[in-house]
Amino acid sequence: MATSSRAGGLERVFRGTFIHSTPDAALQILEDALLGVDSVGKIAFVGKGTELDALTQDFGFSPAEILHLGPHEFFMPGLVDTHIHAPQYSYAGTGLDMPLLEWLKTYTFPAESCFHDLDLARRVYTQVVRRTLKNGTTTACYFATIHTDASLLLCQITDVFGQRGLVGKVCMDRNDSLPRYSETSQESQAETCRFIEELLNKQYPLVKPVVTPRFALSCTGALLGQLGAIAKKNNLHIQSHISENPEEVKLVKELFPEAESYTDVYHRHNLLTDKTVMAHGCYLTDQELDLFHETGAALSHCPNSNISLRSGVLNVRNVLRHKVKLGLGTDVAGGYSSSMLDTMRRTLDVSKILGTLDPDYHSLTMEEVFRLATLGGSQALSMDQQIGNFEVGKDFDALRVNVKVPDGPVDLFQRDQPKVLLEKFLNLGDDWNIVEVFVAGRKVVPFSDPSNLAVQSHLSQ
């Protein structure tokens, strides 16, 4: 039976294979399906090829207007990167030879401190948005730097390229290792308010502000409290890091002796809400995971970063058992790859290693990881009413995947079933296979040259 909604006139109708997840099914494959996208980018109907006549009548389109997918093609929901540092893209792929706190001091803070330079910011941010879009990231939850104007530029670039973005101006009023890359708590609070106000005034349809204390070690309790109040007053998203590395966990305990746990540091400053996403969480206790569940706060699992900085291992099965919302993140540049395909592969690898070490550990399946990267990410960002799968009424954020693209990375030897095509793509594919990317119904990849010219002139003003 077709499902439908009549939000606006029809813009496009596709026919072919659609693969997505639902809360009940990690993998749902719709073969020979028809999907209509309305003029405001929402999914107007999803039906079967056999229902063509009824759908053409109900929605007023002709069969000649249908865009047909090829035999090795399918649509899947856009990938949701729940944790990525846009400025760190400048040194992605390098500097992975030390643990977190030294890594921050040696590479991260010096690199981020340069982003007062708007020309540098424009170059790096343009490339990170283009690269992640090409890799199929339709929604990205970005950390910028402490610099408000450069953070606003990241918002503008995200808007121009048509990516859905949550963007945070980073807040840190404590940085002994590089005092020039720090703010007073008054500056941090005032600049966060300016960032939010200026971004909201721009009215970019797909870009939202996120309140972003870097992590407990970078912030005084006073600043954490002010940021919790700002988020509450404006009903905003919040992002930070938690329990990533043993040394970090130990120092947080020393710095906040009054708190019952690392999670409690954030909770007592009103920073754990159902619009919070915290990266890592490798060392959270069961009690802390209970607190995440009670508050509706989410975790972002960043396996490339956890391996590359030798930070720790997240027991995803335990997180899911506690019914904590969970998405995946590249965590560029602690994670060296900006591709969510890499993040999915590492999520699976880490889970298989846990299963090898403990025969009672129930490793994740490919289907579960696919759900985490799409619907899971949308839930972690509390955006699952709007994105995450192909439910009628949601925005059409989607990747058109061609597993047999000429000169591509995947070889096929027979007419494979859609599940095999998906598995080949997830394990062997890359951006060559992502032939089109849609965000809110707009085709944003391939990049259109005229719009790029517009970007260049727009951004150089």
Ligand SMILES: O=c1[nH]c(=O)c2nc[nH]c2[nH]1
């Ligand atoms: O992976 C990480 N990347 C960072 O930039 C950061 N800052 C605090 N904690 C962090 N962890």
Ligand SMILES: [Zn+2]
């Ligand atoms: Zn991070």
